[in-house]
Amino acid sequence: MENQVNQSPAIPKWSALLIEAVTKPGLIMKAYSAFHSYSVGNQILALVQCQMRGLQPGPINTFPKWKDLGRFVKRGERALTLCMPITCKRREDNSDEEHTFTSFVYKARWFTLSQTDGQELEPITIPEWDAERALAALSIERVPFDHPDGNIQGFAKQRQVAINPLAQLPFKTLFHELGHVILGHTTEADFADTERTPKNLREVEAEAVALLCCEALNLEGATYCRRYIQNWLCPSIGYKGDAIPEKGAQKIFHAADQILKAGRLAVE
Numbered sequence: 001m002e003n004q005v006n007q008s009p010a011i012p013k014w015s016a017l018l019i020e021a022v023t024k025p026g027l028i029m030k031a032y033s034a035f036h037s038y039s040v041g042n043q044i045l046a047l048v049q050c051q052m053r054g055l056q057p058g059p060i061n062t063f064p065k066w067k068d069l070g071r072f073v074k075r076g077e078r079a080l081t082l083c084m085p086i087t088c089k090r091r092e093d094n095s096d097e098e099h100t101f102t103s104f105v106y107k108a109r110w111f112t113l114s115q116t117d118g119q120e121l122e123p124i125t126i127p128e129w130d131a132e133r134a135l136a137a138l139s140i141e142r143v144p145f146d147h148p149d150g151n152i153q154g155f156a157k158q159r160q161v162a163i164n165p166l167a168q169l170p171f172k173t174l175f176h177e178l179g180h181v182i183l184g185h186t187t188e189a190d191f192a193d194t195e196r197t198p199k200n201l202r203e204v205e206a207e208a209v210a211l212l213c214c215e216a217l218n219l220e221g222a223t224y225c226r227r228y229i230q231n232w233l234c235p236s237i238g239y240k241g242d243a244i245p246e247k248g249a250q251k252i253f254h255a256a257d258q259i260l261k262a263g264r265l266a267v268e
């Protein structure tokens, strides 16, 4: 599967949204609590647009969906833009094989609660996130931690993860190891992570997944992840000044989405 991006110039890139998330503590938490049923990338997109226009972040729906809910979009309100994946099919020349690929389009179709009026909304509760439910839904097995080195916080191999029962930040480590599996790293190598994350792109990717998940769910570890990623992003203090490539940023958001969705009860 291949991803293609139709980027409109007014819409920030994934890598730019990721930098927003890294440099602004609390942003993801705020975005998740207002827009949890959308993908993490869209949550940030929606929040940034609300902030730019001075709108109160809250539930968002399309014009017809608001109508179904007994509310109407106020006169003169401009829709918010979100990114929608669309599945396309392509037939190769001289072959019967059909390839599907995902493309992304940006559409201005959504309005937040404060842009609408009408019937009171039922209070919205965010479904709880459960680690065991997430593991089962992702077909990832938690195996006992049997590494002889006590500095190892957790490890990932193939579709298995293990977390040291004495890990300093157990949720952060779990998300980091899940990140390695979902990002496809464990098909290339096994990962054993000490309390000091080494500086390479795969580690930055796994750590960014951990940051998005920790912060969305308000679990301890986001500060550690943020410091590590900022170090990587900032050439003056970092070991290596490479920014996270656009494709990598897109993968990171997708992996965090999968983890967050997998752990929630399917009520949406």
Ligand SMILES: [Zn+2]
Binding pocket: 176, 180, 191, 192, 193, 203, 206
């Ligand atoms: Zn790692």
